[in-house]
Amino acid sequence: MTQRPIRPIPLTLGGLPDVNDILGRDQSASDVEKLLLGGQSVLLTGDRRTGKTCFSRVVEHGLRRRGHPVVRVSAERASFGDFVDALSREIEKEFQLTSELQRWEPTVKAGPFEARRRAPIVGLDQLLTKISERGTDKRVVVIIDEVPILARAMEQEKPGAGAAVLDTLRRVRQEHGSGLSMLLLGSIGFHHIAKSSPGSLNDITKEHVGPLVEADGVYLARCLMAGDSINAIDPNAFAVAVHKAAEGIPYYIHHLVRDTRNHIGVHGFAATSLPAQLVDEALHHVDDPWNLRHYRDRVPEYYPDREELAYSVLDIFAGATGALGVNDVMRLLAATPHAGETSRRGLIDLIELLEQDHYLRREGKANSFRSEIVRRAWMATWR
Ligand SMILES: Nc1ncnc2c1ncn2[C@@H]1O[C@H](COP(=O)(O)OP(=O)(O)OP(=O)(O)O)[C@@H](O)[C@H]1O
Ligand SMILES: [Mg+2]
Known part of the structure; x- marks a missing residue:
């Protein structure tokens, strides 16, 4: 590899770096770009803070350089109405569609849990259909960041509502795939929603965003x-x-x-x-400057009804000196107050979720913490 000259790059610490200061993602971003332009939709997965949003900025930059329209929206919104609102504003900006969008406004703005529950879903469908029609010359790419946050919030408010969004996105991909591809992002929680909407991500290629080499x-x-x-x-x-x-x-x-x-x-x-x-x-540090307590705090939200079991299983993995198989964990659980709370099958399901939520990695049939930092952060909360 040729030696790259050292140049000053400012610290961003969670903010948005200049696209030229996002390092080490060029090759994989260009692979994702090719998939998108070939008609595939892609889901970027990876633990929090691994750089998924930055990665998607590199992809966006490449797409725009080739003249493709890109609509980017974050789904981290207070409500579905806000999300569709933000999406329509972005579409407006990209395609100057103001007058047409204004005609839909009443449909688009109604929240999904109000009397006209179906209406906003139709609004989302219409918006995306509209932009896919713009993609006849140059494919349009829609980037939706933090999809699981919105889907989960909706699902919690009304079972089925979050899954309906994933289903709508899939239907749009299927019906308008010739003009539009989607790049979806989310660190955790996708599969928790996708369970109630099996198949909603089946047509999507998953790309993992991991550490830098x-x-x-x-x-x-x-x-x-x-x-x-x-x-x-x-x-x-x-x-x-x-x-x-x-x-x-x-x-x-x-x-x-x-x-x-x-x-x-x-x-x-x-x-x-x-x-x-x-x-x-x-x-x-008492102030938790790297925000690592999040790994503990999110447990009740992601493992409702078995949070204590999830804590115990994670305690067991955190304290282990090597990788543990399912039988090892069953045996160690027997010495905790949570003995008898799960069958072997149930434990396997839980371990698989912990893998998807980036706590654990699998080595053959055994598991261990995926990250030493996260493992030690977990142990630092022990008293
Ligand atoms: N490839 C990179 N080169 C330089 N800095 C990066 C890179 N990727 C991420 N960063 C830095 O890490 C921070 C977090 O990155 P980013 O927001 O993209 O992560 P994320 O995976 O989207 O996080 P979250 O799970 O919270 O959404 C950025 O603000 C930036 O400072
Ligand atoms: Mg992000």
């Missing part, structure tokens, strides 16, 4: 260090230590560089052992 993670760390004027005795060795401590997750790389800057402000220098020490501090 070492060359890219180290390069990002070096550029962020340059952006913050951080000097280390051996900058490359320091950047390698940052990448390793961050497990290649760009969000944590940003955090570690920021924390290094603060550390140098107090202590004057940064040893190569610092990144690992900073991770440790972040894991035990």
